[in-house]
Amino acid sequence: STGWVASVVGVHPWQIALFDNKAQRDMWSDNPDARASSSYAPTGSVRRVDGGFHLSGRWYFSSGVDHCGWVLLGGVIPDDGNGAEFRTFLVPRQDFSIDHESWNVTGLAGTGSKDVLVAGAFVPDYRTHRIIDVYHGTDPGFAVNERPYFRLPWRLVFAYTIAAPSIGAAVGAVDSFIEQNRARVSAYGGPPVAQNPALHRPLARALIAVDVARTRLSATWTEFLSRLENGQPIPYERRAQALYEAAFAHDSCTAAIHELMGVNGGRTMRADGALQRFFRDLLAMRNHPAANLEFSGSLFAQAKLGVEPPPFDPTQRFVL
Template identity: 25%
Template structure:
């Protein structure tokens, strides 16, 4: 039985959700420095985001969620990133992990959201130290999963591990959902950027997971789901790996927009050191740098939103993108990362050495963007190779899933 609350939630428009972000944006911005210092998002920001419904993007409407789309996730996460990159990353990862939980059986979903439509899920889908062994009625799992962004604020974790038989042979790979109360968080997140995400390691030791909270990873990657209601819920027909990759560029888009805004806002009053220019805006070189950065950011948006449209269109149509289309999303996301990185570099070059002052948010934008860009799913060279192999009909596969 599905324990929906009184009625399915009315889905706010994308514009309304973005307005909600801007309505609490100054809270997020005011807490950004504390998030960096404490290596976690302040509870004031988490409460504001929760109250605004901004963690419900991937939650089924049956439980009061908004069940939105790939485009909406980009809209919201990029808007949050205009105020703080770490907060945007946590919003992104919780929403996409909730979406992933929506691929499980309704029995599992009942346990996650049946009494709490604001229940948050985070996840790490792979770990070199983790393993899952068959057990009566489910599996037993052990291991350590690094970089569980948002785990400090979530009630559930979505984890992945190779499935091992009695002889120690790998016989598959599983994804499973476990209550946060049954795992341990180890404080391991000491990094140069995205410090506020609290992306610590989580540990499980011989933890039993019932079978209804376990799915085969390859099934998810191929569009075969345990959600019995998927025929009526297009969001959960979205291509698995492409959506997991795509959402990661949302914060990049917002960080780039914020950097452009900050640099141009001061151009009329800020001089260029050791030149005759009393205002940056009067310099042809500065004008060119701004134009190039703006065009790079526009290009990043065009590629990201084309991928979102491809994912959403296929989900609504009930078709699963072929490997060429799926691999193009991965390549495009790597391209978006490179475009944003180049744009921020142009903006910092235009602004000058003051960009790196501790008091200047530009240096945090630069660090946050760089660290987030090095997520394994966003590595440009790997994405290009995967896409190139598909375009050329090369059978060799260098990544576990496309």
């Protein structure tokens, strides 16, 4: 849970750096350590008013919100003649409340991913981020933040952000399994459990699954940064592959730890057991939209088969 919150909250400064510089000053001029949580699904109400927008409603799953003085909220602006569009709205703490009873879960319980309530808040236009600007590469923050990594593919930044804690949870689960079974002796006698062949292949699979996921994602990120630093574009097919790699990391790590659960004995189900806690956290992460293996796999496979990328939809949050 700590890794999840650190990853999710930790990536938001990257996006806020794409906002108008005035929004960045609003957030950081008085407190350089200010943090923002987020809830991007457009579940609240947004309408245009003079100079900005009026927000109200409930937004869900805002990880780490208790530790943040700001929140990024997603919303779709209704068609006012120029077409509907998705924006992210930067909202200060005084303009939202937290539903502290909204987070009662079996996985990632420590993230405090609670609901955010807005009872009529004004957000000036400059404190919004347009997905259309992401698509066209015209983010206003580029005027002050010129480093290449600010031009990393939008969707991949967030997909890789949440793949990292999934890999970390799998590492913790493998370490816990090894610690439990290294010197364990069966209650029925015989050789040490470490010599039981039933444990060997699942452990080997888990070790390699974790290593492959970590190595692959790190290599892809290094490649993309190198391309941007050298002024080279990242082809769509490669971006689609990278999105699938992130989802595959979730899937392979979760499946590998699930198999370890099946050979760890009855102690696995103890409520205070580390292995089952890691597994519940992995299941929770696996259910995030960015870990959707079928969606990302379809994009990647279609790209390899020569199918044109889906058309840009200005009402959706992500641009690949």
